Amino acid sequence: MLSNKLPPLRSFLVQVSRGASHLARQQYDVIVVGGGHAGTEAAAAAARVGAETLLVTQKIHTIGALSCNPSLGGVGKGQLVKEVDALDGLCGRAGDWAGIHFSILNRRKGPAVWGPRAQLDRQLYREFIQSELLSTPRLTVLEGSVEELLVTEPDPEEPGHHRVTGICLANGSQPISASSVVLTTGTFLSGSLFMGQTSSPGGRIGEAPSSAGLSHTLRERLGLRIGRLRTGTPPRIVKDSVDLSLAELFPSDSRPTPFSFLNTQTRCKPEDQLPCHLTHTTPGVERVVMESLHLNCHIQEDTKGPRYCPSIESRVLRFPGRQHQVWLEPEGLTSDLLYPQGLSMTMPPNEQLRLIREIPALHRAEIHTPGYGVQYDFVCPTQLSPALQVKNTQGLFLAGQINGTTGYEEAAAQGLWAGVNAARWALSLPAVMLSRTESYIGVLIDDLVSRGVTEPYRMFTSRAEFRTSLRPDNADLRLTLKGFEEVGCVSSVRYREAVRVRDSLQDALEALHTLNLSTPTWRKKLPNICISEVKNIILTGMRMLQYRDVSFEMLASIFPECLSPYMEFSQRLKIEAVYRPHCDLRRKEIERIQKEEKMSLPQDIDYFTLPVSLSQEVREILDRVRPSTLGAATRLQGITPAAIVHLFNYIRHMEQKRRRKQSDQKEERGEELCATNASLPQ
Template sequence: MYTEEHWNRFAETKDLTPQPPIPKRMHPNIKIHLRRKLYKQNLQKEIFSYPNLTIRAAAVDDLITKPGSTDNPATVCGGVVTSDGTVYHSKAVVLTAGTFLRAEINIGLQITPAGRIGDGPAVALAETIERAGFAMGRLRTGTPPRLDKRTIDFTKTSVWPGDDPPLAFSFMNERPWLKAEEQMPCHLSSIQGKEVVKIVKDTLHLNRHVKEELTGPRFCPSLESKSLRFGHLAHRVWLEPEGFDSDVIYPNGLSMTMPVEYQMKLLRLVPGLENVEIFRSGYGVFYDFIDPRELKPTLETRRMPNLFFAGQINGTTGYEEAAAQGIVAGINGAAKALSKPPITINRTEGYIGVLIDDLITNGASEPYRMFTARAEYRLTLRPDNADLRLTEKGVTVGCVGQARQDRFRKMKTDLERATELLSSVKLTGSAWKEKLHAGSISISSEEAKTAYKVLNHPDVSIKQLTAALRVDIPELYDLAQQPFARRSALKIQATATRDREGAKFEISEMRKDENALGYLTTMD
């Protein structure tokens, strides 16, 4: 067993052979400190410096409950009790228990109570939720082994570079600090189905995770599940680096729970991994979740006011799905504590709304994953217009800071001005062809078109259009200098105009139906 001193030395030296030494084949208890290091550093910097916010780390074992009001006699949540007996009173509680509720990890037939390797399960909290009367079920998920980059032959894989130009995750950042050529590439390999099927079938009697009659993730299944269902196919393996200064590789597509020696045997069938060594084996997790039909659209529980659930506890799988729920539950928990109106997002406004509506309406018979195909109006729910769709809603409830408000309003104004400017320029089709020097572009010669409508053409870019018109309209120079993300948003908006207009009526009708049902106005 490694002590905290070992973990600290491992984090400081980045030495992936920690002391005392153990067999090279596998280091089962290593905590990968370097994983997503940049994200962790920036997130902690933001949280630890946030005014009036105190951070405490402890296991929550119990909920504080108290009688409700005369108007609403239901028992309400008034705080939590940690495993060391500390009591925290609060006006709202948000539980994001992940895969820890009564969780068990298994590798082969070995079972270990844990939510993930190195962290114990939340047994007492699961019992508390069960005693409160919540409908609960059990799900399973898994994770792949972590590989040693130094033992991989990348010459046998294909290289997949990052976006060029790279796109920022936040609208507050228009130009990522990282250049396109400085991004770390992923590598793609594959594994043949027949070879996998033989190993999987030979080890079924040693694989509790596959044998158990529990529902696993259909859309990100284990390699064992994929091979049993699609044994005749080859399976892609994405080799994803964990960080700039890390030798850890995440083999996306190789989630597995068979005994370690068979995991090694299977891994070495993958081109490029013939001599691979692993830092930590793949493993499966069994855990409790609550029926999400117990929730309101705000993610507050119907059974116990002031208590909010978010993440895998609601039957979802995936980081993005958990983060989306955390945003809504966190905002509404704060709104509840401050006696402010809650926020809801319906399925015509964002993927978050689709996810929550699916959960609270249909429940979760399997770990739920969000896909564009689940949204009826996915052509209007795009990354480029997320700011336009949702920031005003955030401003209304007070969860958007002044700097972001200013940036949002400037972006909105710039986009409106650019649209107005391009809509004011109108030429015949033949004139457009002459200016664009593109005789192959299909533009009707008889019909005059605005520059905004010409931008709808897939072969016409913002730069090409502004270069053609810059002499006639000098104001277009500013448009050409806009950041790539801004120009891209304008191009996408122009391209999607026809689809957006067609969806407006349907969206309006859906919102009328939702209002009639009280979805947006009634939180009960």
Template sequence: MLTKKLPPLQSFLVLVSRQASHLAQQHYDVIVVGGGHAGTEAAAAAARVGAQTLLVSQKIHTIGALSCNPSLGGVGKGQLVKEVDALDGLCGRAGDWAGIHFSILNRSKGPAVWGPRAQLDRQRYREFIQSELLSTPRLTVLEGSVEELLVTKPNPEDPGCHRVTGIRLVNGSHPITASSVVLTTGTFLSGSLFMGQSTSPGGRIGDAPFSAGLSQTLRERLGLRIGRLRTGTPPRIVKDSVDLSLAVLHPADSNPTPFSFLNTHTRCKPEEQLPCHLTHTTPGVERVVRESLHLNCHIQQDTKGPRYCPSIESRVLRFPGRRHQVWLEPEGMTSELLYPQGLSMTMPPDMQLRLIREIPAMHRAEIHTPGYGVQYDFVCPTQLSPALQVKSTQGLFLAGQINGTTGYEEAAAQGLWAGVNAARSALSMPAVALSRTESYIGVLIDDLVSRGVTEPYRMFTSRAEFRASLRPDNADLRLTLKGFEEVGCVSSLRYQEAVRVRDSLQDALAALQTLTLSSHSWKKKLPDMGMSETKSTTLTGMDVLQYKDVSFEKLASAFPEFLSPYMEFSERLKIEAVYRPHCDLQRKEILRIQKEENMSLPHDIDYFSLPVSLSKEVREILDRVRPSTLGAATRLQGITPAAIVNLLHYVHHTRQNERRMHRNQSHQKEKREEELCARKTSVLQ
């Protein structure tokens, strides 16, 4: 899958210009506005489902561009990439093709919270995405800026509901009609750029924002609630001006793990990967930040920014005196630039240079492009259905940062699902949804549409209640078969591979389960397995594989006739064995929470005195809102999955005590009545 030859970018542009010459009055099933991570996934997914799709981007050559950090994946985010790939999306395969530094984050913890991550070559990633779009049947690409959405007047029978009918471009050409429209505007919806005290319109440096008419249509004509968010990016540093010997070397994994389930290796050979380097801020950095605050209008704004990827100014103000990590990451195999992750800033360029040079490894650094901030409009996502369709406008779908999220991976996941449902709507097929219990994409969408956002939303493994079963290694088993059989967005090639993997894993697990020996026999076969049992017990191969010192390779060498055919899946089988008990318990928790979602919570409950593990923040939220049911509590912003489980256990325990007390009281009452009756009988006699 990694041997394909990418077509020259010039060929892509020529073909697109030919396609654009006859678009003026055509009708499409789906129109996707925006060519970022959400837009490219949405367009490709809609076309895979079977819809005639048009992707409209302001600049063709920036389709698939990595606007900020040239990386993909991470803790929580890597799970999203694996799930997008399992549904036949683009970003996983693109990451494998463009990766130059692969690593698994959180290795010291369990595989459920491992974070597959790759540093990327900007140019190769963009070329791969454009190549995939070029070869996708039923997909056309057009360069242009959207002036407004075309919508019908409200239905007299339902005055609050509109219907989208297409778009009109800024150049005043004829409208382009469609049954569904997907907006993936990123930071370009009424976007403004900030650097020092200067402000200019834009969604990214060098690129203009979308027309004000588009935001006006959403706000005034459709009556949607619009908010404002902000983000930023660090300056790009000339690599040769940095003394990397003064930073800590962080090599890539010696055995790179690909994102895509279709790939057994990455394009980049282990010895060809580029290292990253780690350094830290100094007191001089904090001094420059404080000296430049009066010159920094972006940091003085009340607009909410990303809590988990803040600017260096925000970090200094929130955590004075603390050293902050700065990762020096390459931007490509042949790039002359470094990306200093952790140094997003919006101060004037001369102050940026002063700040950079306060870090020893960059004491002579030169800035190629200054950092800057972006503020942009977003639509409050509680106005969307789980299909990511605007509730009040039939056929209008939103995905990416327009929904209040941050990050490539969150955008790609939303884009894929919005594209799927936009296509199904256009083809008169019912909408489909993903549950929180089966995917991180389901967690992401449910959080957005049921809880909303007060700051840019970022995915973490802690947001998923059932992360033990939502692992990166099993995303194909969870989603690929459903994507083919129920959703229609997965190719037959990928489906056949997923079926092969599923059947092989089931056969291997059955073989392990039938491999039964006494503990004494296992000790003889595997003397270094670390078994501590003193009495003889019967154990299966699955039981033994749960031991830390037992790998599938060791088992296969001891029982080659049973297990050697399954060596291809050795790591997956080890993970499956380790997590089998946890997943069994988790499935019970899933059924229990689903069953108890309508369980009422006492109105007079004192959340501050509950004898359970709840954070102060969670107690304050519960006390302020006082949800009436457990299901209502799960949908509150800031309530963690662990808090819901603890709350469920507390209410159950309390009710059991109440029932026990009630039974005791009833028993005592019956006993008193019997004694009274006995005394009356004695007197009468």
């Protein structure tokens, strides 16, 4: 159950310093640069592993700030939050504390692709993160700006391999030494803010970018390939100026689902949670965009922006004449602002006001803070190892938007894993990895380091070929035990709870397997269920639970003695029963693909019309490159293993269809030949 009190704070003076001269030490195991979502998870994870850790951030009061949308989770992203929580990270528990609107996205599809999501109170989220960090043993927080990294010159015996030794602050104080450093600079690395035709240095409104010396070290001294990406944020709208009666109401789920496996309920009660509202753009919105393009230097740049969370200008240019969704989302329980998701824009403020008033529900809206764009440097992530360590610089780890990703959840996941490995490096422990088969975090990292990015990377369930087994409900079983026994980042309290859950679920599954009844008997016990098996065969309780209309509660009411003790896991057992056959089938598919890498792909194939589940991004890449074999397709940047599975199944199906057609034609020719021979004179 979620407590109604923030974690107790340790002495503020011990934990927080506003200058290097106030630090109790000048030598740390791990230094984390940046106090965003990646940085907070990295610092907390490094400290949990056992490293003396220093978190350096430009402003202490902005630690845990929700720079853009005050929300957490979603399709693919929610899976990352559950996995971060399973590894004892912060964001899941913070989301449960600060959530004011909880919902499960993708309910119409299977539980494997459900997306846990919550709208958050900005102030409550920031307070929780700061409280957690300031009460974390072995973690010190320092307010300051990092001027540059301290790195050694390459060893003559290992050309090109530097080693990080610490940082220098911009205030000219004494350097701070460390065995490893984690950079989580977000959008602050050579960041520039754009609004209309004006631009200024910055990583977030009102905050300066990171030091130019840091960029110089990465680019010049370490020789890293640096790219440039962009993102943006919408204007914040005064709530009282919006006519919500003209928008569609979307209340929170009646039974909110917490992010954290340690919580059984959310802090904000269902009746106190706030609704979201849905409205749409109009032709007037498109007109304002087109009329103001010449005033919008950000949208005219060649720098790549996010494909899956684009600005309204990008949407209009790419999909002219289309109506677009706009979600009006609350920013907090006591906030008087709304966040218009879907209206990220960088045009001049007066044009922004013109645009939003073209939407009926916003026809009298007032802007509190205009939207703006951000451009920033990122390090091409193929230069990183799966531990998120820079290949040519020992002890230097990168996480978050500096690796070309977008979103709080992707940043938090990378931050946790970079923090874990930075601590293990400092403590002379071997690096740990997560594979694609066991986690979405593994998918995320593998995609980054093996394929790189050409645009801001966002996690989707379609990127994971094992998504039927990488579900939100079982992240604790997949990762918590490993996090305690192998990684060292999970507390004993969470570990004991995970062991209890694992053992209880195993006992429940065994109990279901022991319920062996004939189909006539099952029909008598469940008269309202249509059992498809025609023959009189034996079915287990596990098999019956795979029926859509059969719940664990129904079986427990029939067999209370053996099943009632496991009622708290009723939904998890139902999901496990439904997906177990699919998981087994998917593993076999992957094994077949690995054997069929030489399968030819037709060069005249129309990838845009293939009746398979391929994203538009994947279709564009395949159409442009036109790989000759399945193996060649797997090596293309941007092609996910999940897409390869769909492509493989389609090609195999078409090949089987072609062979059947050839066989039928052969039989027809044989019959014609027989008929001709029979008609010839003997």
